[in-house]
Amino acid sequence: MQEETQISSDLTSPSTLELSEGSIVLGRYKVGRCLGEGAQASVYVVEDIHLQRKSALKVIRANSDERASERFKREAQVLSSLDHEHIVKTFSSGDLSDGRHCMVMEFVEGETFEARLKRQKTLPSDEFTSIFSRVLLA
Secondary structure: OOOOOOEEEOOOOOOOEEEOOOOEEOOOEEEEEEEEEOOOEEEEEEEEOOOOEEEEEEEEOOOOOHHHHHHHHHHHHHHHHOOOOOOOOEEEEEEOOOOOEEEEEEOOOOOOHHHHHHHHOOOOHHHHHHHHHHHHHO
16 A cells, blocks of 8 residues: 655745645645645645545644634544535545545535636626526525
8 A cells, every 4th residue: 555645845835834746645646736725725636546536635834723623524524424415425534644634525626716707707696597596595
């Protein structure tokens, strides 16, 4: 079996630890590209090497305090209890070998709403209504 988590420091931000593409985390997920980063976490595409299924791995930032860590754990618990067609499924959660909390979620292929707005600038009202009615249903 491969090494648990291979990480490399991002020299531009000492509080960020990036997962190395190709490394194995949680004993079964092969790390792919970073999908995005937010204020509290980064999200990577991963492949479950046992089920050969793509998933998304959300990893809390290395510099997160205890309050943020607890919030992240609660988020994973709440999301895993939800079952709705407009909410991604949360499959599991755990800790990486460096101690950071993470959760494995359903991977949904497609364009983000932010990317769509950057590309299109405005949405016709019927598209906006269609998108946000699904968000509100969730």
